[in-house]
Amino acid sequence: MRAVAFGLSVVGVVAFWVYILALGSYDYRGGFLVAPAIALIAAMLLPKMSGGVRSLTILLALALAARLGSALVRFFVSFGYYSDGFVNGLGGTIRGGYDAGRYHRAGGDFADSFRALDFETIANGLNFGTDFVEVFTGAVYAVIGQTVIGGFLVFATLAYLGSYFAYRAFVTAFPNENRTLFAVLIFFYPSILYWANGIGKDSIMLLATGLAIYGASLLINKGKWQGAIPLGIGVLGAIWVRPHIAGIMVLSLAVAMLWRAMRHARSNPLLAAVGLLVTVAIGWFFLNLATSFVGITELSVDAVINTLASRQTSTFGGGSAFTPASITDPLGIPTAIITTLFRPFPFEASGSILLFVQASDGVILLGLTVARTKGIYRGLRMMGSNPYIAFIVIYVILMAIAFTAISNFGTLARQRAMVLPIFMMLLAIRTAPLKEPEGASEEESATDDAAPAGDESMQEGRRRYA
Numbered sequence: 001m002r003a004v005a006f007g008l009s010v011v012g013v014v015a016f017w018v019y020i021l022a023l024g025s026y027d028y029r030g031g032f033l034v035a036p037a038i039a040l041i042a043a044m045l046l047p048k049m050s051g052g053v054r055s056l057t058i059l060l061a062l063a064l065a066a067r068l069g070s071a072l073v074r075f076f077v078s079f080g081y082y083s084d085g086f087v088n089g090l091g092g093t094i095r096g097g098y099d100a101g102r103y104h105r106a107g108g109d110f111a112d113s114f115r116a117l118d119f120e121t122i123a124n125g126l127n128f129g130t131d132f133v134e135v136f137t138g139a140v141y142a143v144i145g146q147t148v149i150g151g152f153l154v155f156a157t158l159a160y161l162g163s164y165f166a167y168r169a170f171v172t173a174f175p176n177e178n179r180t181l182f183a184v185l186i187f188f189y190p191s192i193l194y195w196a197n198g199i200g201k202d203s204i205m206l207l208a209t210g211l212a213i214y215g216a217s218l219l220i221n222k223g224k225w226q227g228a229i230p231l232g233i234g235v236l237g238a239i240w241v242r243p244h245i246a247g248i249m250v251l252s253l254a255v256a257m258l259w260r261a262m263r264h265a266r267s268n269p270l271l272a273a274v275g276l277l278v279t280v281a282i283g284w285f286f287l288n289l290a291t292s293f294v295g296i297t298e299l300s301v302d303a304v305i306n307t308l309a310s311r312q313t314s315t316f317g318g319g320s321a322f323t324p325a326s327i328t329d330p331l332g333i334p335t336a337i338i339t340t341l342f343r344p345f346p347f348e349a350s351g352s353i354l355l356f357v358q359a360s361d362g363v364i365l366l367g368l369t370v371a372r373t374k375g376i377y378r379g380l381r382m383m384g385s386n387p388y389i390a391f392i393v394i395y396v397i398l399m400a401i402a403f404t405a406i407s408n409f410g411t412l413a414r415q416r417a418m419v420l421p422i423f424m425m426l427l428a429i430r431t432a433p434l435k436e437p438e439g440a441s442e443e444e445s446a447t448d449d450a451a452p453a454g455d456e457s458m459q460e461g462r463r464r465y466a
Contacts, residue, residue, distance in 0.1 A: 030147025035068070038157055049164065056183075063187035064160055067197065071156035074198040075100075075149060077354075100152075100199045102130075103137045107199075108146040110138020132240040133201055148199070155203040159196045162203075163187050165210030165230065166421040170428065172217040173388040178375075182428035186421055190361050196417040201241050205418050208237035212249050213391075213422060220256050220388050245418060248398045256391035259383075324404045336400040340416055341423060342366045344409045358413045365420075372427045379429035395422050 042064055050056035078100045113121040126135050137151060144150045163186045170182045186192065196206040215231025218224040231253070238246035325335035342362040349359035369376070383389040399419045406412045 026145060027148045030145050031149025031153060034144050034147065034150035034153050038064075038068070038153060059183060059187070060164070063163070064157070066188060066193060067156045067160040067163075068153055070193045071152040071197050072149070074194060075152045078198065079148075099130075099201075100148075103133050103199045104146070104148045104151060106134035107137030107141045107151070110135050111141035111146055114138055114142035128240060128243055130201075133204065136204065137199060152198045155199050156197050159203040159206045160187075162196070162206035162208070162210030163192065163421070165207075165214040169210070169214040169217040170425050172214070173221045173386070174425065174429065176430075176434045178428045178430050182424060185424045185427065189420065189424070190357075190364075191413065192417050192420055195414045202414055202417055204237060204241050205245065206421070208234045208241065208246075209249075209418055209421060210234070212238065216249075216253050216256070216391060217388060219253075220260055220391060221386070242418075244402060245399070248395060248402060252391050252395035252398060255394045256387045259387040259390045321408055324407045326404070332404070333397065333401065336404050337396065340396075340400040340403045340412070340419060341369075343412070348409070355409060358409060361413075368427060372429075372431075374431040375429040376426045378431060379426045382429070389426075392422050392425055395419075 042061070046057050046060050046064075050060055078098060110122060110125060113119075122135060122138075125131055140151060140154050141147075144154065166186050167179075167183055170177070170186075171179055192206070196202045211230040212234030215227040215229065215234060218227025219231065235246050235249055238249060325332045325339060329335070342365060344355060344359045344362065346356070346359045346363065349356040379389055380393070383393070396419060403412060403415065403419075406415065
């Protein structure tokens with residue numbers, strides 16, 4: 001009976017594959033050529049990414065499958081639910097798609113420029129924000145062809161790698177904490193899985209964020225300057241897509257590095273002083289870059305407040321509009337943090353199915369936060385011994401302040417995916433320090449470890465996976 005079921009499944013898959021390949025549009029056919037390529041590459045890399053740990057390999061494989069599946073859902077929502085983008089039915093011409101559709105069509109033009117080595121056209125089109133994503137999409141299409149489904153799958157894979165590097169960052173910064181919980185959150189939490197997905201800024205930003213916080217963990221917790229490589233790549237990627245978030249990353253890192261330098265000032269005051277000067281210089285540079293991008297002409301409190309108020313007005317509209325917090329109010333920043341992480345609440349989600357889904361997502365996170373209060377409190381108390389906690393706290397606060405410029409729940413839901421990977425690290429702090437069982441076997445430790453082989457930062461402090 002199992003053989004018959006398996007045979008019918010194979011026949012069904014092959015028939016569906018033949019049907020898809022027979023469709024006229026490469027938008028569809030290309031996707032079903034890209035998917036096996038991603039699967040093949042994953043089959044070769046996942047065992048290395050997991051350090052040969054079977055349980056982690058399975059988790060990473062399931063996470064990739066979930067991410068790719070969510071990319072297809074995001075595709076059908078973007079091009080079907082919102083914009084009726086399927087002309088002549090499934091397999092016909094694709095239109096609409098809002099931002100993803102714009103990147104798809106512009107990417108096709110830039111793909112031609114890449115193949116023709118027309119770097120002048122590429123350079124003329126290269127700019128911060130939306131323009132960069134169009135050029136980046138063109139670079140992807142130059143390799144895989146102009147296929148919107150294939151593009152969604154490639155961008156989903158990039159976002160998946162961002163989650164993976166965020167996981168590596170957590171294990172590096174907190175080797176004895178609950179890596180199982182963090183893995184489940186970073187790979188399967190609905191907001192991260194859905195919004196940081198598909199063709200667009202958010203997939204690139206999740207990859208950039210993952211690389212940046214992994215590099216930061218190596219610098220802050222291990223004192224390894226090799227961490228500057230992933231940090232630099234991540235910050236550079238964020239600069240091209242959302243420079244203000246890159247500025248927040250670097251400022252948060254500057255505070256954490258300053259915290260670390262103060263702890264080591266007695267043992268090596270010269271190194272601490274040099275580190276302080278370099279950190280301040282880099283932080284000042286990125287602060288100016290970020291403020292100029294968002295339109296702040298001078299570094300003053302009034303200028304920041306006026307710019308945030310102007311941005312609130314520009315994003316206020318539609319059925320998902322709301323009144324954001326004001327940072328001039330005494331409770332403005334705490335309210336902004338709550339809004340960034342948990343809103344919309346269910347009673348604010350009337351009139352839209354997707355808005356209700358977002359509200360449900362916020363309720364889950366709020367419930368998890370309440371349940372993990374003791375762990376969060378313990379994590380905050382660890383700030384004196386672990387400067388990475390300072391990085392997390394400053395980053396969340398600055399992002400919440402930046403998000404007061406957003407007065408639309410739809411926009412907020414997409415962009416909060418850049419905050420959650422870092423905030424969730426606090427949720428995965430154990431309520432009490434983990435005690436290593438006496439006499440634990442080496443085989444047990446190796447089986448439960450989530451660290452890639454050969455990476456000292458991931459091998460140190462082996463603990464039970466669960």
